[in-house]
């Protein structure tokens with residue numbers, strides 16, 4: 030899986046074609062969408078029109094909450110594939126654990142069937158706490174390839190990252206730029222950016238790459254799409270990394286997976 034991909038949350042379907050086309054032109058090969066984003070069709074059209082060979086692309090989509098359960102998952106997966114216009118996805122994720130509903134184990138068993146058929150080359154989860162993962166590891170057979178969680182310098186998720194590392198699960202960071210809010214004007218980040226002659230967004234993405242996270246920054250602006258991909262020509266040093274480590278305040282921008290439950 031490419032360590033740097035492109036996320037398309039909040040990009041409307043009719044704009045997804047353009048945004049994903051810009052991303053592919055800039056060099057991204059991994060695209061992260063979800064059924065609930067409502068842009069699988071626009072995303073799929075851009076993938077198809079790009080002329081890039083299918084095996085060079087890495088496409089992730091996610092099962093929405095309303096479709097959890099064995100049979101409904103199988104149906105939802107077919108619908109996502111049809112919208113994307115693909116014969117397989119590279120990664121299929123359970124979007125949220127919804128622990129109070131207690132359906133993620135059955136849902137994951139449907140994921141294992143899809144995986145065994147080769148229609149998802151890898152399966153995983155999103156927003157799972159270590160306790161939810163423990164349960165899956167105990168009751169199902171395919172170790173999730175990925176857990177995609179909210180993660181940025183203000184929410185560094187040490188416990189989850191350590192758990193993932195112990196079990197061979199890749200940590201994928203959503204909202205890696207902290208949604209472009211306060212993080213990109215944080216004086217520590219700005220200072221590191223000035224030191225390297227880079228932008229704050231590039232510094233944050235570089236931090237993710239160096240600590241081993243998979244990242245999927247989102248932008249609909251072509252110049253930012255390119256900027257966010259141009260992070261391989263410099264390196265943060267030890268001093269930079271410890272300064273960023275010091276920004277962890279446990280601040281969540283999104284919902285708490287323990288209680289989040291929206292149909």
Ligand code: NAD
Nearest residue numbers: 036037038155203204205206207208209230246247248253
């Ligand atoms: P992000 O951290 O990628 O921030 C995106 C925002 O940052 C943009 O809308 C823009 O305002 C700003 N930005 C982007 N590039 C910039 C730059 N170079 N300079 C200045 N500002 C810039 O936030 P996100 O979109 O929430 O997360 C990225 C992706 O993660 C999503 O698109 C989606 O694919 C995924 N995601 C998954 C979940 C989940 O529950 N699994 C939840 C949220 C997001």
